[in-house]
Amino acid sequence: MLIGRVIGDIVATQKAPSHEGQKILIVQPLNLDGTDRGGVVLALDAVDAGAGERVLVATEGWSAMTAVGRPHSPIDMAVIGVIDAVTLAA
Amino acid sequence: MFLARVVGNVVATMKDPAFTGKKILVIQPINKSGDAEGAKILALDSVGAGAGETVYCCRGREASFPWLPDEVPTETSIIAIVDQINVEKL
Numbered sequence: 748m749l750i751g752r753v754i755g756d757i758v759a760t761q762k763a764p765s766h767e768g769q770k771i772l773i774v775q776p777l778n779l780d781g782t783d784r785g786g787v788v789l790a791l792d793a794v795d796a797g798a799g800e801r802v803l804v805a806t807e808g809w810s811a812m813t814a815v816g817r818p819h820s821p822i823d824m825a826v827i828g829v830i831d832a833v834t835l836a837a
Numbered sequence: 838m839f840l841a842r843v844v845g846n847v848v849a850t851m852k853d854p855a856f857t858g859k860k861i862l863v864i865q866p867i868n869k870s871g872d873a874e875g876a877k878i879l880a881l882d883s884v885g886a887g888a889g890e891t892v893y894c895c896r897g898r899e900a901s902f903p904w905l906p907d908e909v910p911t912e913t914s915i916i917a918i919v920d921q922i923n924v925e926k927l
Contacts, residue, residue, distance in 0.1 A: 752927075754869065754924055754925055754927060755869070755922070755923045755924040755925045756923050757840075757893065757917075757919055757921065757922055757923070758919070758920045758921035758923070759893065759917040759918060759919050759920055760918075760920055761884050761885070761917065761918040762884060762916060762917030762918070763883065763884070763895075763903055763916040763917065766916065766917060771838075771893075771917075773869060773922070773923075773924060775869075786839075786866075786868050786869075786874055786875075787840070787868065787869045788838065788839055789838040789839060789840065789893050790838070798925040798927065799925065799927050807897070808895075808897050808898060808899035809899075811899075812899065819902050819905055820899065820902055821883070821895040821899050821900060821902045821903050821914060821916045822838070822895065822899060823838060823895045823896050823897050823899050823900075824838055
């Protein structure tokens with residue numbers, strides 16, 4: 748899983764049926780120090796996350812499709828949590 | 838999932854039978870601003886995407902799910918044609 752920030756969303760009318768009715772978020776993965784970690788990714792929204800929020804991203808298909816309740820779907824990433832705090836042991 | 842632009846196609850008459858009748862497209866991964874990022878790769882098309890169109894793709898085993906119950910040996914598939922990319926000003 749990764750920490751990311753929701754920076755927007757995608758509109759796509761022509762798409763796999765299992766993506767119907769799902770918000771498709773643009774997420775910027777983050778390092779623990781808050782800096783960008785590679786390029787943006789797209790993830791289906793399982794927790795109604797909003798733009799600007801720091802989120803938990805499942806980055807593997809089985810967990811992603813399970814989180815959005817759509818088995819056997821071409822989904823490989825999902826936002827599965829909104830992060831309140833991250834604490835690192837000193 | 839990740840954003841990409843369709844930049845070409847591949848014709849192969851001798852191929853895995855599960856690929857018969859399916860388009861193999863050359864795609865250029867793009868960043869949130871639409872600029873090319875990373876190397877071009879091949880993806881199997883499941884939505885009828887054409888050259889120049891912005892799409893998004895799924896990776897991994899899930900990439901073969903648009904064609905279930907057929908077992909299609911693809912690990913990257915185009916699963917949506919993107920109408921809009923909304924990046925918020927955070």
